[in-house]
Amino acid sequence: MSTLSHDERASLADALSRVLARQYGFASGRRQNLAIAPEQLPPIWSTLSELGLHAVMVSPDFGGFGGGADEIQLVQRQFGRSLLVAPWFQVAICAHAVARAGSPTQQGALLPPLSDGRAVMVLADRDAVELDAEPKVTQAHDTARGWRLEGRKTAVLHAGLATHYLVPAVTPNGGTGLFVVDSSAVGIGCHLSRLVDGSWSGDLRFESVDAQPLEGLSLQHHGEVYRSTEALAIAGVTADALGACEAALEMTVQHLRTRKQFGQSLGDYQALRHRVAEMYIELEQVKSACDLAAEAVEGVDSVQPTRGTAQALLVMSQSATWILQQAIQLHGGMGMTDEVAVGHCYRRMLVLNARWGDTREALARLRGDGMTKEMPGVAGS
Known part of the structure; x- marks a missing residue:
């Protein structure tokens, strides 16, 4: 159960948004990603620690805020909007697993360094x-x-x-x-x-x-903890995709307003306006997937909520991928260039699909033959 109030979550989202805009804009963030080695934390990591973000998902007993699905979605939505590349999400879901299944000694050894950014668990x-x-x-x-x-x-x-x-x-x-x-x-x-x-x-x-x-x-209860951790991860992934879609849609609307063709803005063409309207409809689908994934976390030890994570993954993958494809289409050829952020939003979605499951994998989970494909033993643990 989260210890953060609604106002505190709103303040955290606002502070994080401003910090990311100031320190991790698209151009500067892209340069950082290309410059640092794979064993090197991004420069913004220490700033996230100062904001207390590393402690959001850690129990209050170990210096954290005891966050849940709502908090991980709040943070990941902002990270998706800014295209931040950092291991915060991985640390958050692992801290959840340690808090649920670790002994007091293990929690005392692992959670404090995770909560202040000194350790990284993936x-x-x-x-x-x-x-x-x-x-x-x-x-x-x-x-x-x-x-x-x-x-x-x-x-x-x-x-x-x-x-x-x-x-x-x-x-x-x-x-x-x-x-x-x-x-x-x-x-x-x-x-x-x-x-x-x-x-x-x-x-x-x-x-x-x-x-x-x-x-x-x-050990016989570890399968339940793993399912809970995976459900929390899917909740975060849906929010990450939502943030990327929101950013891409805003960029697309701005592009259609400012780009002119044959003496008029692209946004004056009815066909393009209808396409944007369809994108907003699909954005609501992604938001619904976020809500479904968050709700599934609460009761993940039963079969139905586990199915809920697969349903959320399916809706998110279908709708978010379509939105980002349309964003590139409406930008024209420039949407595929490395200098335009909208293409990078789609690249982020490709990674989310590849790592956490695309439409095909989500359908397999719903059929039941892919529920434990990556982790044999979960169903019978």
Whole structure:
């Protein structure tokens, strides 16, 4: 339950919007992304810490505000509008998992540095797939020397910045365990790649890597925590897409008002005005997806809310992708250039679809055959 009032959330959104506009405009943000190494935090990271953003999702017992889906959506909506590339979102959902399943000792060791930006924990939950084969699941083995992980994870966003990884893995009983892995542990291989939106992703290989299970709950309950963490992530993703769509739509309207053709503004053409009206209708669909995803977080331990996250993902992916495609179309060829922000909004959506699930994957989840495709063992954990 959030400890932030409505007025406090409004103040936070306003402050964050002004900070991002001042320190992370499109041109300056793009230059920052291209200039920094994949292991280097963006310059704005310390400013986010000063705003208290890193503590939004951390329990008040450890210096945070105890935020929930509403708060993560508030922040991610602003980040989507500004196209910010930073690991805040990953840290937020991992802090949620540690708060739910970590022991008091683990919470005391992990949450304070996460809440002030000194530590970065990212979720590594997608098992690698080779060609058309089934995913090769990451296995956790309980040995005489403690738990060890074997396997590969792919599409780990901001892997190069991580001090810790949160890794779901299949345990000997076939269930899902959540394990914290130090990024400097022996046996980890990491291959980094830059994505189309300027962020970095990593493919991880674990070879008998020392791992610590979250010990606040028994392993048989970790699947529930993982589902809750994934639901919170989808809530944040829908808000990120909403922010990108809002920014792109505003830029498109401004472009149609100012761009002239044959002596009149493009916005005077009825066909283009109707297209913009359709974009606003689809924007309401994305907003509805945000609301649905946030509601699903509250009761994610049951089957129906888990289905709700898939429904939200489907609506968001369909509507947001269409809006951003139309924004580029209405800008003409210049919408595809690197110097115009609207194309980067679409690139951000491509990454969201690839990492969290596009229309096809959302439909598979709703059918039931893709609900646990990336994490075998969740359903029976």
